[in-house]
Amino acid sequence: MTVFERVPQFVDEMRDIDRGQRIGAENDQPLARVEPQQGPARVQNRQRAFQALEIEFFDRLIHALFIGQCQADATEDEMTSGHAALVTRQFGARAEAYVESSVHAQGADLDQAAALLQGQSTARVLDLGCGGGHVSFRAAPLVAEVTAYDLSVDMLAAVARVAAERGFANIATQQGRAETLPFPDAHFDVVLSRYSAHHWHGFGQALAEARRVLRPGGRALFMDVVSPGLGLLDTYLQGIELIRDPSHVRDYSLAEWTDALAAAGFALKSVTARRLHLDFATWVARIATPQMQIDTIRALQTQMSEDVAAHFAIEADGSFTIDTAAIEVARDR
Numbered sequence: 001m002t003v004f005e006r007v008p009q010f011v012d013e014m015r016d017i018d019r020g021q022r023i024g025a026e027n028d029q030p031l032a033r034v035e036p037q038q039g040p041a042r043v044q045n046r047q048r049a050f051q052a053l054e055i056e057f058f059d060r061l062i063h064a065l066f067i068g069q070c071q072a073d074a075t076e077d078e079m080t081s082g083h084a085a086l087v088t089r090q091f092g093a094r095a096e097a098y099v100e101s102s103v104h105a106q107g108a109d110l111d112q113a114a115a116l117l118q119g120q121s122t123a124r125v126l127d128l129g130c131g132g133g134h135v136s137f138r139a140a141p142l143v144a145e146v147t148a149y150d151l152s153v154d155m156l157a158a159v160a161r162v163a164a165e166r167g168f169a170n171i172a173t174q175q176g177r178a179e180t181l182p183f184p185d186a187h188f189d190v191v192l193s194r195y196s197a198h199h200w201h202g203f204g205q206a207l208a209e210a211r212r213v214l215r216p217g218g219r220a221l222f223m224d225v226v227s228p229g230l231g232l233l234d235t236y237l238q239g240i241e242l243i244r245d246p247s248h249v250r251d252y253s254l255a256e257w258t259d260a261l262a263a264a265g266f267a268l269k270s271v272t273a274r275r276l277h278l279d280f281a282t283w284v285a286r287i288a289t290p291q292m293q294i295d296t297i298r299a300l301q302t303q304m305s306e307d308v309a310a311h312f313a314i315e316a317d318g319s320f321t322i323d324t325a326a327i328e329v330a331r332d333r
């Protein structure tokens, strides 16, 4: 069904909701989000009630028209024209660059993942959005089995090649989307995911899937770039990320991460915040950012206020430092 075919159904649905809420407002029954009050405050209440309705109307309209359509894309045309296709195009061609990337091949977060796996020699591990396979390579000597999972078959081919070169016979590769995992419930003892979630089209859906395939009592560690949260810094960060790589969806703030993990049914165990230095030339070369977009990022960097320049420690050659976090969660039941 196209966006336009959905409109009449949506309008009917909104009319029903609107009717129900207006009846409540006319009887001076407060709407759920409006405080019950007496006297002149009632009039204000009613205004606020209608404002709330308007906001809800537009929220729902946007959701029905755009987000609903994007979700349809993800299932119907995912590998041809949807976001998954864009991710695959961006990363497929750059698989070797991600295998070689020193930013990805090392880091204290990899040490933290390895520490989590200590004493788990019989564990089955999922590396979700494995990219060049650095988490899988770190996990393989410590556990029984690793499944390196990614959208990009080219990435997986590179992982399989390096695994064979290094003699890791316990790494299997599997292609697919984080949002729909082809594994049975409670299949894995540990789920690890690093620098991938900010590309996921369905962030909440993928987290729910990660919980589903984790056994009760199992642990998951999500490692990613995080937004500092503050509007100014957030807008700048998402801006440069998107200009660099159009498959970027969002670097979530820690608050967004912890809310989404809780909504997916995970129990929070720990959050480790870190800073990561990025060499500008290598950062853009890795994903083959076109020159015009490189110039745009450089122009933005020079135009931003001291607040932004200081937070991201922007250097003369464009290199900078971002916030990352490793969030450890458990599936309690």
Ligand SMILES: C[S@@+](CC[C@H](N)C(=O)[O-])C[C@H]1O[C@@H](n2cnc3c(N)ncnc32)[C@H](O)[C@@H]1O
Pocket: 087, 088, 091, 098, 104, 105, 128, 129, 130, 131, 132, 133, 134, 135, 149, 150, 151, 152, 155, 176, 177, 178, 179, 193, 194, 195, 196, 199, 200, 201
């Ligand atoms: C930066 S790389 C990951 C790096 C890697 N985990 C590491 O630690 O070196 C991001 C990877 O996420 C994958 N990816 C993005 N969206 C995905 C999705 N929805 N499902 C599965 N994989 C996805 C991309 O194909 C890409 O290989």
